[in-house]
Amino acid sequence: MAKITKLDDIVSLCKRRGFIFQSSEIYGGLASCYDYGPLGVELKRNVRKAWWKSVVQTRDDVVGLDCSILMHPLVWKASGHADKFADLIAECKKCNTRSRIDHLKEKSNTADDEHTEHISIDAAQAHAHDLTNKICPACGAVGNFTEPMPFRLMFETQMGANVDDSMKMFLRPETAQGIFVNFRNVLDTARVKIPFGIAQIGKSFRNEVTTKAFIFRTREFEQAELEFFCEPGTDEKWYEHWKEKRFNWYLALGIKKENLQFRQHDPDELAHYAKACVDIEYKFPFGSGDWQELEGIANRTDYDLRQHQRGIRTLNDWFENNNDLSKIQLKAEDPDYHKGPLSYFDQENKKRYIPYVIEPSAGIDRSTLAFLVDAYDEEQVRGETRNLLRFHPQLAPIKTAVFPLVKKEGMPDTAKKICNELKKYFNCFYDQKGAIGRRYRRQDEAGTPFCVTIDGQTKEDNTVTLRDRDSMEQIRLSTDKLSGYLRKKLEM
RNA sequence: GCGGGUGUAGCUCAGCGGUAGAGCGUCACGUUGCCAACGUGAAUGUCGUGGGUUCAAGUCCCAUCACCCGCUCCA
Numbered sequence: 001m002a003k004i005t006k007l008d009d010i011v012s013l014c015k016r017r018g019f020i021f022q023s024s025e026i027y028g029g030l031a032s033c034y035d036y037g038p039l040g041v042e043l044k045r046n047v048r049k050a051w052w053k054s055v056v057q058t059r060d061d062v063v064g065l066d067c068s069i070l071m072h073p074l075v076w077k078a079s080g081h082a083d084k085f086a087d088l089i090a091e092c093k094k095c096n097t098r099s100r101i102d103h104l105k106e107k108s109n110t111a112d113d114e115h116t117e118h119i120s121i122d123a124a125q126a127h128a129h130d131l132t133n134k135i136c137p138a139c140g141a142v143g144n145f146t147e148p149m150p151f152r153l154m155f156e157t158q159m160g161a162n163v164d165d166s167m168k169m170f171l172r173p174e175t176a177q178g179i180f181v182n183f184r185n186v187l188d189t190a191r192v193k194i195p196f197g198i199a200q201i202g203k204s205f206r207n208e209v210t211t212k213a214f215i216f217r218t219r220e221f222e223q224a225e226l227e228f229f230c231e232p233g234t235d236e237k238w239y240e241h242w243k244e245k246r247f248n249w250y251l252a253l254g255i256k257k258e259n260l261q262f263r264q265h266d267p268d269e270l271a272h273y274a275k276a277c278v279d280i281e282y283k284f285p286f287g288s289g290d291w292q293e294l295e296g297i298a299n300r301t302d303y304d305l306r307q308h309q310r311g312i313r314t315l316n317d318w319f320e321n322n323n324d325l326s327k328i329q330l331k332a333e334d335p336d337y338h339k340g341p342l343s344y345f346d347q348e349n350k351k352r353y354i355p356y357v358i359e360p361s362a363g364i365d366r367s368t369l370a371f372l373v374d375a376y377d378e379e380q381v382r383g384e385t386r387n388l389l390r391f392h393p394q395l396a397p398i399k400t401a402v403f404p405l406v407k408k409e410g411m412p413d414t415a416k417k418i419c420n421e422l423k424k425y426f427n428c429f430y431d432q433k434g435a436i437g438r439r440y441r442r443q444d445e446a447g448t449p450f451c452v453t454i455d456g457q458t459k460e461d462n463t464v465t466l467r468d469r470d471s472m473e474q475i476r477l478s479t480d481k482l483s484g485y486l487r488k489k490l491e492m
Numbered sequence: 493g494c495g496g497g498u499g500u501a502g503c504u505c506a507g508c509g510g511u512a513g514a515g516c517g518u519c520a521c522g523u524u525g526c527c528a529a530c531g532u533g534a535a536u537g538u539c540g541u542g543g544g545u546u547c548a549a550g551u552c553c554c555a556u557c558a559c560c561c562g563c564u565c566c567a
Contacts, residue, residue, distance in 0.1 A: 008498095008560060016503050016517090022558075028540055029558040153566095209565050210493085217566085271567070279567095296567080384528060405525055433519090437527030444527095453526065465526070472527070 010285075010373060011214055017445060019043065019372060020215065032208075032218045034365075039446055042397030042427060044222075044368045048201050050394050051224045051362065054249050055199050062197040062226065063190050067178025069203060070159065070169050073325050074318055078311030079177050079304065080272065081154060082170075082325055155205045155219075167323055171205040176359060178202075179227045180304045183342055194344055194355055195238065197228035201364065215365045216284070216292055222364040227357050231346070232302065235356035239276060239299050242360045246295060247280055250367070254392035255374050259283040261291060273303035282370040294370055295362035302354040306333060309340040309354075371395055375447060381472070389447030390470055393490040398448040399426040400486055403439050405455040407432055415454040418464070422452075422483060426492050444469055450486060 014020035019040035023033035036044055056064050076082040154173050160166035172178065179198045186198055201224045208217055215221075230238045243262070250260055265277040277298040281291040313331040321327040334340060338354055345352045375389040393399065402419040404411030412432050422428040429448065431439050436453065443451055451467040458464055463476045466485075477485060 006560085011559080012503065018502095025540095025558090027557090031558070206566095208567095214559090265567095269567080277567095293567085381527075386528080403526095407524095435524065435527085435529060437529075439528095440526080441528045455525065467526080474526075 006285075007214055010369070013376065014040070014369075014372070020369075033220060034215050034218065039397040040368070043372065043391075043395060044364065046395045046397070047364055047368045047371060048222075048224065050253055051249070051364070052199070052201065054245075055197075055224075055226050055360075059197075061192075061195060062199050062228070063186060063192060065179055065182060065186065065198050065200045066202065067172075067175065067182065067200060069172050069205075070157075071172060071178060071181065073167070073169060073323070074311050074314060074328075075177050075181060075308075076154065076170050076173075077314070077325055077328060077330060078307040079180075080307070081173050153207055155207060168325070173206045174204050174361070175200045175202045175223050175225045176227060176300075176304070176361065179225070180308055180342075180357075183229070183305060187344070194346065195228065195230040195234065197226050199224070199226045201225075215369055218365065221366075224362045224364050226360050227300075228359070229344070229355040229357055232353060232356045235275075235299055235301070235358060238358045239297070242358050243278060243297050246297060246360045246362070250280065250282075250294070250370075252392075253371065253395060254390070255282065255370060259370075259374060263291070263293075271298070273298075273300050275299040275301050282366075282374075284370070284373060292366070293363075294366050295360060297358070297360045300357040300359050302356055304357060305342040305354050306337055306340075309334065309337055309342050312341060386441065386444060388444035388469065391447035391449070393449045394492075396447045396449050397427065398429045398443070398446055399490050399492070400450045400452060401429040401431055401439070401443045401448050402452045403430075403436060403454070404432050405436055405453055409456065410459070411454045411456075414458060415452075418452065418454065418479060418482065422486065425483065425487055426490060440467060440472075449490065452482065 011020075014037075017039055018037035021035045021037055022029045023035050024030040052064070056062050073082070155171040157169050157171060158166040159169045179200055182198070186192065202222065203220060204223050205220050208219055210217070226242070228238055228242065247260065247262065251257060259282055261281050261283075263279045263281050265274075265279070270277055277296055279293045280295040280297070282294045284290065284292045307330075310330050310333050313334070314328060317328050317331070318325075337343075339352055340354070342354065343352050344355050371391065372389070375391045375395075377388050377390050379386050379388070389396075391397075400422055402415050402422070404415040415432070416430055419428050419430040429443070431442070433439070440451055447469070449469045451469075453465045453467065455465065457476075458479070462479050464479055464482065465474045466477050466482070467474045
């Protein structure tokens with residue numbers, strides 16, 4: 001079991017071994033942003049690769065996609081993300097409770113304010129000008145608020161070099177919408193039939209109110225999302241299918257069972273689009289020992305595709321309002337929505353419907369860290385502490401290290417030759433520096449599953465020793481068999 | 493956002509007004525025939541950043557940035 005007990009230890013481990021650094025560190029750091037170092041980038045790539053292999057490569061019913069991060073602003077109107085913009089929050093100076101200012105009540109006015117629709121920030125700001133009469137719902141203090149602060153969920157940027165006619169754009173807050181928007185394209189070109197899924201891995205951006213906790217909640221993060229389209233009525237079956245499939249994926253890659261659990265969402269905490277949602281949680285060894293979400297699996301119903309059908313109908317308003325999202329209301333849904341442009345026609349049963357969607361949405365950064373932390377181990381060997389990372393071979397940043405036992409009798413040359421041969425198939429590391437034991441331990445720390453050592457006997461009978469990371473046991477192997485043996489062991 | 497804490501070598505930390513330090517790690521040379529061996533030598537710091545006080549500031553004061561813990565928030 002990992003000996004790490006504090007987040008500080010994890011941060012230190014990541015830095016020391018070159019897995020994760022703070023962004024812009026020499027400038028004092030940038031909050032909530034992190035960089036992957038030489039070992040970290042390999043680990044993360046392997047996590048992506050393992051996800052893709054499990055979700056796309058080995059299945060007949062899932063295809064991949066890679067969408068742009070910038071999308072048509074109406075996408076975010078239709079998805080509901082853009083409306084979050086009007087949330088203006090003020091904080092009570094007395095009790096530090098934050099409230100949406102449009103939910104605050106007047107002291108003199110006992111009648112309930114009408115529930116405010118989301119409006120543009122400018123409009124809301126004008127409304128919110130005067131908080132002197134507003135009451136804090138928590139402590140009852142009157143007019144004792146901080147300046148209203150807009151709560152921006154999405155990152156903004158502009159498209160177009162000319163300042164005057166540049167268009168305000170958003171960095172995507174989830175990769176899912178790129179998939180929904182391409183549903184028709186994939187359907188028309190990939191010869192897929194429902195049930196089928198579209199998978200994507202990519203960066204997303206969210207202006208979280210608080211970040212903290214290392215890379216668990218960052219504003220820029222990487223998601224691996226699958227939108228699995230199925231016929232309404234079969235959605236619950238597929239929900240169960242993906243729950244099990246995804247949970248087992250973590251286990252198969254070495255996460256210890258006692259550190260992994262499901263957490264079912266209560267109906268009142270479900271997102272507006274979801275019929276059901278469950279989190280896969282990992283027990284990160286924070287001070288508090290809290291379970292943290294690695295992945296959410298949601299039944300998104302037909303919500304998104306139906307919303308985008310409304311979005312398409314709103315396109316004229318968009319042009320008429322000079323591309324100003326804040327002036328646009330989404331058009332009502334067509335009563336015949338189930339025959340709309342994003343519907344699916346089932347040739348076999350002559351049925352047309354809007355498919356339901358099951359969405360497993362995993363955080364690549366979070367699971368990368370979970371794999372890292374879960375693999376960490378310390379053990380006593382001959383009175384010394386051996387630190388090692390027991391990565392699953394598929395995830396190990398370096399698969400094999402090759403050493404000459406000593407720097408003479410041509411051993412380095414032979415070792416280099418073998419290393420270069422193995423590099424054709426996987427990451428392989430050559431090292432001739434220092435005592436052999438030290439080199440083994442260095443690789444243990446990097447999580448390298450195998451070490452190959454060339455010794456005096458190699459010249460005589462063409463064999464090498466192969467040392468196993470976890471057991472430290474050694475076997476002799478003929479060099480002709482080395483590559484095949486390793487590839488089999490490494491599942492590559 | 494609030495409260496508390498921490499920033500000194502790659503890492504862990506000592507130094508708390510008076511020449512910038514240790515352990516581990518890194519590098520070089522030698523030695524070394526299988527698990528962090530040994531010897532010799534070497535490199536490395538705007539003491540997070542910016543101001544101030546002082547003859548003199550890692551050290552005291554102010555601001556700022558970043559991180560951690562606990563709230564709060566968020567999904």
